[in-house]
Amino acid sequence: MTRSPGLGVITDGISRDLAHALAVMDEFGLEDAELQFVGDKEVGDLDAGERRAVAGLVERHGKRVSCISRHIFAGLPMATTRPGDAQHRAHMDALARCIAMAQELDCPRVRIMSGRKEMILWGAHGAEVWNVARGAWDALLALIAPAVELARREGITLVVETGNGTMVHSAWTARRLIDDLDARDTLRVLWDPANAAYAHERAWPDAYELLRDGYLGHLHVKDVHVDTPRAFLEVRPLGEGDLGEQWAQIGRALRRDGYAGSVSLESVHHPGNGDFEAGFRRNVERFEDWFGGG
Numbered sequence: 001m002t003r004s005p006g007l008g009v010i011t012d013g014i015s016r017d018l019a020h021a022l023a024v025m026d027e028f029g030l031e032d033a034e035l036q037f038v039g040d041k042e043v044g045d046l047d048a049g050e051r052r053a054v055a056g057l058v059e060r061h062g063k064r065v066s067c068i069s070r071h072i073f074a075g076l077p078m079a080t081t082r083p084g085d086a087q088h089r090a091h092m093d094a095l096a097r098c099i100a101m102a103q104e105l106d107c108p109r110v111r112i113m114s115g116r117k118e119m120i121l122w123g124a125h126g127a128e129v130w131n132v133a134r135g136a137w138d139a140l141l142a143l144i145a146p147a148v149e150l151a152r153r154e155g156i157t158l159v160v161e162t163g164n165g166t167m168v169h170s171a172w173t174a175r176r177l178i179d180d181l182d183a184r185d186t187l188r189v190l191w192d193p194a195n196a197a198y199a200h201e202r203a204w205p206d207a208y209e210l211l212r213d214g215y216l217g218h219l220h221v222k223d224v225h226v227d228t229p230r231a232f233l234e235v236r237p238l239g240e241g242d243l244g245e246q247w248a249q250i251g252r253a254l255r256r257d258g259y260a261g262s263v264s265l266e267s268v269h270h271p272g273n274g275d276f277e278a279g280f281r282r283n284v285e286r287f288e289d290w291f292g293g294g
Contacts, residue, residue, distance in 0.1 A: 006262040008032025013267025022061040032066035032262045044070045044097040065107040066262035074113040078136040114168035159190035159217040170196045171207035188217025194224045204246040222266040235269040251290035
């Protein structure tokens with residue numbers, strides 16, 4: 001028996017006006033609201049009154065909050081950041097605020113990122129001497145471990161995003177992070193196959209097979225064309241980029257395998273005029289066809 005995942009959107013991809021974003025979600029029957037920016041603030045920075053207002057809007061529109069998605073640990077350099085230093089404490093404090101907001105909203109997941117990318121982390125036959133950023137991976141483990149312990153105490157699942165420009169840039173590195181930290185009980189993967197495409201990781205079936213056995217915690221959906229030698233990225237309508245029909249195959253596999261989490265349309269495409277809501281409206285029906293109950 002197949003099961004469809006919860007479908008939603010990162011709300012600020014429609015609008016930072018949360019009331020408007022939720023109303024647009026209503027038009028298309030989307031139930032899962034992923035919160036990243038609300039008004040002029042990132043999640044984790046809203047005061048108590050603003051959080052109550054968010055909760056009231058979510059309840060009024062009958063939505064679930066699927067993930068609290070702050071850019072925690074984004075940009076931290078592996079060479080100079082140490083656990084407990086000022087930079088790390090600032091991100092840990094933000095994580096604590098995001099966990100508290102998730103608990104207030106009955107949200108099961110909080111996103112983290114994974115620091116500034118070092119290009120080559122492992123190597124052999126000379127590369128380990130001349131090319132590898134020695135110590136960078138171990139430094140990442142030390143920075144993420146306290147976040148895992150905090151989430152474990154608070155009963156929250158962390159999801160680490162496969163990001164552009166981050167240490168975890170693929171399903172492979174995300175799975176290794178979880179295994180190296182022995183954190184499958186608390187840390188899962190926020191899989192963004194379009195981000196991982198920049199690292200030339202094929203989403204289907206390669207990355208999916210790495211994540212299907214209990215590693216996948218959340219999913220971002222967008223389509224892109226990447227040209228890594230030219231350091232170029234173009235966001236394209238769903239199905240018209242490098243992911244193409246892989247998305248439909250992933251949607252079928254999620255239903256077949258009984259994935260019980262949430263899938264967010266990441267509405268970062270516009271038709272050339274900066275209107276991201278128009279990009280959302282262009283993509284949402286195909287998104288629902290691929291990841292809904294069909």
